[in-house]
Amino acid sequence: MEYLNHNDRVNRFQTYIQQQTNAAPLAVFRIGFGLMMCYGIIRFWAHGWIETQYLEPTFHFSYYGFEWVKPIGNYTYLIFFICGLSAFFVALGLKYRLAIITFFLSFTYIELMDKTTYLNHYYFISILSFLMIFLPANATFSMDNLARKRTFENIPKWTIDAIKLLLGIVYFYAGLAKINSDWLFKAQPLKIWLPSKFDLPIIGETLMHQNWFHFAMSWSGMLYDLCIPFLLLYKKTRIFAFILVVFFHVFTRVLFPIGMFPFVMIVGTLIFFDASFHQKIITLIKNILSKLRMLKTTTLQTFSAYQIRYKSFVISVIIIFFTIQLLLPFRYLLYPGELFWTEQGYRFSWRVMLMEKAGISTFKIVDGKTGNYFYVKNSDFLTERQEKQMSFQPDFILEYAHYLGDTFTKDGHKNVQVYVESYVALNGRLSQLYIDKTVDLYQQKRSFKPKNWILPFNDDIKGF
């Protein structure tokens, strides 16, 4: 076995950092990303979700430390407008750096406004756009080229690899998370979800309720997630892998209401293809544009290689970014108890489609001195969706308990104590009591510490 001393390793790293590759794949990725995000914002707006998700609720669930990020009334529309517009600028490659920073900030602000709407793929968009701030995605086929009258043929190879790595992490970690006894040996939660798709044409009444089909989907889903990054990396399996990507994401789109995510992933994985493929796409777009007489024929000075400015700073940021990405999903190991049950360390970890969880949480406002109590009607304070999400997530329950405590204290109630009777069912198990009924949640502080008032899970789920 070859032994690399420290200097060798440093040299190898330096060589890798110096390597150049064709700029076309990143440009195509930028265009695809920008257009899809712009469309995503328009779609969200058109569905009226800005109103129902952000303006109608009187109370918003915040991320710990980001309580100051709230919808800002009707100006919330302005944030969405800025977000959609910056996405379009990203697609054009016009003022790219400013556009992608604006997109990252506005999109992340939107996601931080209310954690009820948390989805793994929104988080993916947030961190991907952060990464893209440091990548020269406007090096070629961009409006910036026209403005600056120069274009670049090549960019550092690591910039494209960084996106491949991020996509690879998403898939591989999602696959790791599926290696658990509920997913593999009980086919849960697919066993609950698939039979309810009985109204799909042809397969609805024939496949969806079949036990073997639930297991086949669980196991192939796990294998798919684990293998797909590697199958995409190797040239010989790439076409096969991409067919799988398209099939799998279209299939999940048919089955589940997961919005844009399948298309983002399908377009995103194109980056694994060779530069020649992306050059063809660029040529195609150019042809269309010239037919529409929209192509400016400015003569551009072509440079061979793009030089990253503040290179050592950028490289450090990228290394820290990926270190965090690799470690963060394992933070659940720091908490006691079953991860699916307590959800401590569940988010931001590519744990997708793993749980069918539902609950009822009834809050009891008690006068600590007299013992008089009454129950809260959750619909007085929360939207249907907020109540649903709150009912089985401890951090939501705690935040809401504090809100109720504050609200009723302000209303003139004395010695307010807040208790919850919460029942939660996970992956088809019978519901069980979730939170210690005797703990006054109004006295519990929000923190990253383990929440010892979550009652233990009456079962065992093995795996990642």
Added chain:
Amino acid sequence: MAKKIFSIVLLALFIAACSSSDDAVNTDGGGSGTAFDRAGMLRNLADNIIIPSYQNLNSDLGTLVTAKDNFNTTPNQANLDALRSAWFTAYKAWQHVESFNIGQAEQTLYAFQMNTYPVNTTDVENNVASGSYDLTHPNNNDAVGFPALDYMLHGIGATDAEILEKYTTNAEAGKYQAYLSDLVNQMQTLTQAISSDWTVNYRDTFISSTANTATSATNKFINDFIFYYEKGLRANKIGIPAGNFSSTPLPDRVEAFYNQEVSKELALEALNAVQNIFNGTEFGGSANGESFKTYLISLDRTDLANMINNQFNTARGKIQELNANFATQINTDNTKMTEAYDALQAAVVLLKVDMLQAFNISVDYVDADGD
């Protein structure tokens, strides 16, 4: 070459994953070979429960109309007793249809016009006095239906003699008689329309709407059923008067408050109706058809189906321990009321969390990735 092999191995793994899990059908015993017959469930609900329940209510309201006519012609004690008895019979029949907030019943806000309580006696008296009113107007929801009749038949005077006085020698007797008549006729008109809409029109729409979407009849019916159990039965009949949602108990919020003897019987009737729907038991009989229960069994959740029935039975036991008049019970020993509430609430958890999870009723109004 190595890569080719790798992809072949992967394909083989896929196939292996499929074929090896084939065996699981035998070992697991779960996932029955045939899909559940949802249309059959809706057919049973429509033909054996919903339509007969409406027809029964409609016929009882017909009797009520006759009793009212007799009373208005000859307002005496005997006719008052007969009218009250017809009211109570119809009120019990009503308990079997209140949860069907679907089709025309939903469009006409039927339940609001039939059983919004507590009745607003000021509104009733104002309507009587003015003699002109739109009984279908939402502002009049708490001045019409069974609760308004409850007041008109038991509450407008302290004694039966005083009540009869309102319909006979009172200066406004004609107006009281007119309002009484309009109330009863309106209830019958509404019910007649919905009952015949079910038979001639809506039944076929209903039983063919088996999709798993937010607007399909299957999903709406299940959601309405649970909503009714939680609100109409658990909260309105027991929880609110027992003070579960307020600082102090509110005994005047019980159903049929002015009658003072039937709130328990109405609650028990409603619980029976709920349990019959759950089990698919035909109206007025004991034969069981496809239902939520058999749906759960088809999903290997016999345990849950049994728990739900057991919890209904427990709740019934707790309600049976109560005074015939819940208001009396609240004023003497409210703990028993809250115990009955807790027993009903335990079934809410089983229905809303466990049963809905098993059915995986889709609420597809916004993106979700299941985490």
